[in-house]
Amino acid sequence: MPVFFAKGKSARSTFPVAAILAFAAATGAKTDEELSGGATTAFDTTREAFSLSARNLTDEHRAPFFVGHSFFNENWLAASASVSARDGLGPLFVARACSACHVRDGRGAAPEADLPTETMVVRLSIPGRDEHGGPKPDPVYGSQLQTHALPGIKPEAEVLASYEDLGGAYGDGESYFLQRPVFQVTHLGYGPLSSNVAVSPLSAPAVVGLGLLEAVPEKTLRRLAAQDQRRTDGISGKMNLVWDVAAKRMVIGRFGWKAEQPSVRQQCAVAFNGDMGLTTTLFPDENYTTAESFCTNLPSGGHPEVSDEIFDAVVFYSRMLAVPARRDVTNKIVLRGQKVFEQLNCSVCHVPKLETGNVPGFPELTQQVIRPYTDLLLHDMGEGLSDHRQVFEAGQRDWRTPPLWGIGLVGTVNDHDNFLHDGRARGFDEAILWHGGEAEQSKEEFRRLNKSDRAALLRFLASL
Amino acid sequence: MPAVGCKFVFVKIFPPVLMLLTVCVCRPPGTAAAADADQPSVEQIKTAFISHYAELLQAEYADAFELTRRMQTNIETFLKNPNAENLAAARQSWTDCREPYMQSEVGRFYEGPIDGIEGYINAWPIDENYLDYTVAAPDAGIINQVGQFPQITRDVIVGANEKEGEKTVSTGFHAIEYLLWGQDLYADSPGRRSYMDYVESSDGPGRHAARRRQYLHLLAELLVEQLQVVNIQWEPNQPGNYRDRFLSLPPDEALTKIFSGLGNLSGSELMGERILVPYTTKSQENEHDCFSDTTHLDLVRNELGVQDICLGSYKRLNGEVLEGTGLLALLDKTAPRLAARLQGQLKAGMAALKAIPPPFDQAILGDDSKPGRVAIKKSLDALKLQTASISKAAESLHVQLNLK
Numbered sequence: 001m002p003v004f005f006a007k008g009k010s011a012r013s014t015f016p017v018a019a020i021l022a023f024a025a026a027t028g029a030k031t032d033e034e035l036s037g038g039a040t041t042a043f044d045t046t047r048e049a050f051s052l053s054a055r056n057l058t059d060e061h062r063a064p065f066f067v068g069h070s071f072f073n074e075n076w077l078a079a080s081a082s083v084s085a086r087d088g089l090g091p092l093f094v095a096r097a098c099s100a101c102h103v104r105d106g107r108g109a110a111p112e113a114d115l116p117t118e119t120m121v122v123r124l125s126i127p128g129r130d131e132h133g134g135p136k137p138d139p140v141y142g143s144q145l146q147t148h149a150l151p152g153i154k155p156e157a158e159v160l161a162s163y164e165d166l167g168g169a170y171g172d173g174e175s176y177f178l179q180r181p182v183f184q185v186t187h188l189g190y191g192p193l194s195s196n197v198a199v200s201p202l203s204a205p206a207v208v209g210l211g212l213l214e215a216v217p218e219k220t221l222r223r224l225a226a227q228d229q230r231r232t233d234g235i236s237g238k239m240n241l242v243w244d245v246a247a248k249r250m251v252i253g254r255f256g257w258k259a260e261q262p263s264v265r266q267q268c269a270v271a272f273n274g275d276m277g278l279t280t281t282l283f284p285d286e287n288y289t290t291a292e293s294f295c296t297n298l299p300s301g302g303h304p305e306v307s308d309e310i311f312d313a314v315v316f317y318s319r320m321l322a323v324p325a326r327r328d329v330t331n332k333i334v335l336r337g338q339k340v341f342e343q344l345n346c347s348v349c350h351v352p353k354l355e356t357g358n359v360p361g362f363p364e365l366t367q368q369v370i371r372p373y374t375d376l377l378l379h380d381m382g383e384g385l386s387d388h389r390q391v392f393e394a395g396q397r398d399w400r401t402p403p404l405w406g407i408g409l410v411g412t413v414n415d416h417d418n419f420l421h422d423g424r425a426r427g428f429d430e431a432i433l434w435h436g437g438e439a440e441q442s443k444e445e446f447r448r449l450n451k452s453d454r455a456a457l458l459r460f461l462a463s464l
Numbered sequence: 465m466p467a468v469g470c471k472f473v474f475v476k477i478f479p480p481v482l483m484l485l486t487v488c489v490c491r492p493p494g495t496a497a498a499a500d501a502d503q504p505s506v507e508q509i510k511t512a513f514i515s516h517y518a519e520l521l522q523a524e525y526a527d528a529f530e531l532t533r534r535m536q537t538n539i540e541t542f543l544k545n546p547n548a549e550n551l552a553a554a555r556q557s558w559t560d561c562r563e564p565y566m567q568s569e570v571g572r573f574y575e576g577p578i579d580g581i582e583g584y585i586n587a588w589p590i591d592e593n594y595l596d597y598t599v600a601a602p603d604a605g606i607i608n609q610v611g612q613f614p615q616i617t618r619d620v621i622v623g624a625n626e627k628e629g630e631k632t633v634s635t636g637f638h639a640i641e642y643l644l645w646g647q648d649l650y651a652d653s654p655g656r657r658s659y660m661d662y663v664e665s666s667d668g669p670g671r672h673a674a675r676r677r678q679y680l681h682l683l684a685e686l687l688v689e690q691l692q693v694v695n696i697q698w699e700p701n702q703p704g705n706y707r708d709r710f711l712s713l714p715p716d717e718a719l720t721k722i723f724s725g726l727g728n729l730s731g732s733e734l735m736g737e738r739i740l741v742p743y744t745t746k747s748q749e750n751e752h753d754c755f756s757d758t759t760h761l762d763l764v765r766n767e768l769g770v771q772d773i774c775l776g777s778y779k780r781l782n783g784e785v786l787e788g789t790g791l792l793a794l795l796d797k798t799a800p801r802l803a804a805r806l807q808g809q810l811k812a813g814m815a816a817l818k819a820i821p822p823p824f825d826q827a828i829l830g831d832d833s834k835p836g837r838v839a840i841k842k843s844l845d846a847l848k849l850q851t852a853s854i855s856k857a858a859e860s861l862h863v864q865l866n867l868k
Contacts, residue, residue, distance in 0.1 A: 052866050062740075064744075066737065066741055067741050069732070069736070069868065070737050077589060077590075077592075078604075080593075080598060080600040080601070082647050082649075086589055151605070151606075152612070299601070310745065
């Protein structure tokens with residue numbers, strides 16, 4: 001308000017204007033807390049809260065953003081379609097558009113009991129490693145189940161979720177129930193799965209702020225990992241080391257639930273290929289295995305199906321979605337919850353504040369102070385959350401600390417409150433209660449908090 | 465709440481600032497002008513604008529509904545007597561429906577009645593292989609896959625659209641467009657589907673003529689029903705419908721919705737999705753009415769939709785002109801220079817869009833000096849300025865508007 005007024009014509013005297021600016025500067029520390037994504041931050045609490053461009057988007061970047069937005073949101077089509085720029089879907093796929101799972105650029109929901117999975121992928125691997133040290137795919141079904149197919153072709157499988165209740169109680173006696181998902185793979189289209197296959201269902205995460213996370217310097221991640229090594233309480237983050245397809249070497253991973261992708265670019269290419277059956281320069285081969293060789297006779301959407309120009313635009317878009325601003329940062333309960341968050345050591349892994357480095361060509365992402373609440377490192381989260389799947393250096397119980405920015409708006413944007421890798425948690429409280437392994441002690445302290453401190457912590461999380 | 469604390473601090477430190485804030489709170493911009501009792505106050509103009517907006521939008525939906533019903537009649541006539549003449553009449557009536565419908569798109573983008581159902585009405589792009597044959601796949605589509613879809617029913621057509629993860633597009637204007645025109649494989653004309661596709665024969669597309677007739681029949685029926693659903697929500701004097709609720713919102717909330725529709729249609733949808741994307745990718749057929757080659761008309765009609773709300777004027781199907789308070793009238797009170805600027809930009813935007821030489825799928829091709837691309841670039845520039853002014857207008861009325 002004061003800032004708006006200062007810009008108006010009515011402020012004739014310069015003194016009040018200067019005073020207002022001084023006031024703004026004096027309280028700067030507080031408003032800074034709101035700027036989760038630095039200068040990219042969008043002040044929006046509508047259903048579009050995850051869908052806005054970085055607010056500092058330069059004029060010449062508007063075109064690639066819109067092009068990326070279009071190809072992220074609209075359906076891909078079966079080849080050969082009249083809209084040839086948009087064809088090549090499948091033959092096997094999980095979704096027809098990025099936005100089918102990342103609904104409004106947001107987060108996928110947990111599958112309903114006894115209904116097939118939507119807005120998530122189901123990864124597969126068998127014991128051993130592939131040529132680059134990554135997970136070894138199932139010989140018939142590859143590294144991800146394709147739950148849909150073009151007309152006339154059998155999908156690979158259907159995956160059904162069911163839930164088991166898991167009772168517990170807070171220190172003050174209040175009881176709770178968690179739900180443990182059990183996934184059943186049915187309607188296998190091409191024979192049995194390997195007997196020793198690991199099946200890992202993963203929800204689509206929100207897309208905001210990815211360019212900023214990519215811009216956090218490697219040395220920051222190394223420093224955070226080194227800091228953890230000096231701890232004596234068991235919290236010990238580590239970096240994943242993964243295969244960079246373009247550079248043909250091992251590099252630090254930072255995207256995906258197990259930090260298995262090194263860059264937004266590779267993440268996008270993997271999703272085009274694995275989730276939609278679309279080829280790119282980075283992944284020029286279709287996503288069926290030799291066991292499904294009948295697919296080779298089908299029409300293609302071009303070589304590659306996603307042209308470099310369109311691929312670049314989708315990568316650009318995925319980097320440039322604004323992070324929503326925090327709300328209620330000076331609310332007393334929120335501030336109390338923030339303190340509890342620190343006292344419980346949540347902030348050791350969910351690191352509140354990071355800085356981005358220089359990103360040539362991307363002034364929007366360069367040298368931003370951001371508040372992602374992640375260290376981008378892998379942590380052992382205990383047996384309760386294990387997906388029994390090793391991904392490079394990420395062990396079966398290891399997960400990358402997911403960023404918490406924007407989680408308070410998932411309900412608004414996506415109409416649900418499902419969190420964790422498979423969406424099993426219904427609300428922040430359940431998500432915390434599932435924490436184990438390195439976070440066991442923090443979880444226990446949360447469980448023993450009094451009711452009002454628990455509520456304050458949840459209120460703080462809702463402000464993110 | 466925290467602002468109270470801040471003010472308290474000020475009392476001690478900077479009393480003049482507190483005074484200033486007080487002035488700001490007590491006298492919102494514009495109210496000073498209302499001192500003259502003969503003039504309507506800004507609040508009164510706001511209310512008039514909001515209520516006239518509802519009237520215009522409903523008229524657009526009502527006209528779209530009426531024309532879609534006429535299209536349905538023409539389609540039924542064609543299905544009874546498939547011949548070239550009846551096909552041409554059905555196509556013409558499809559194009560006619562688009563005129564009010566594209567204008568009504570200014571009512572999207574704020575979770576109004578249209579937003580929940582828009583995916584059934586105007587979703588794009590169409591997976592034509594999912595509907596019917598293509599040159600590359602003569603047996604493709606629900607129509608020809610008798611084994612997989614023994615009966616063509618509403619459930620088959622609508623069911624495919626339902627799941628969020630699926631998001632298949634098989635209903636609405638563009639599905640009908642495909643069944644009327646077919647693939648556009650030609651630089652110099654739209655799709656050339658023959659009426660013979662709807663006449664039984666022992667080979668070729670006519671093998672499944674009856675199923676194709678059934679599909680088109682159901683598509684027209686569904687579209688009419690869905691437009692009626694939207695229309696009913698905006699009808700006047702219907703307690704509890706959307707219009708009723710909309711008009712009882714605090715004026716600033718209603719304004720936020722109106723601006724969301726204006727800003728998003730002018731910016732991310734018309735300028736971004738519909739013009740900038742095909743202009744940048746230069747992909748022929750990466751345009752909305754790719755089968756009928758009528759995209760250039762859609763663009764003008766979208767702009768007309770923005771203009772209607774700004775000018776407060778809409779010419780109905782029956783010739784009646786609905787005149788009333790538009791956004792410009794409101795701005796004229798609060799930010800007259802901005803009002804004048806926006807008025808000029810609307811004119812320039814319309815002129816620029818009308819100057820794009822059809823068909824749009826050819827105009828986007830070639831290097832940037834080609835007349836088509838020059839004209840499109842001009843439109844993009846004009847719409848950018850127009851959208852910026854809409855944002856400024858929102859700001860001047862204290863409406864929060866975040867555009868993509």
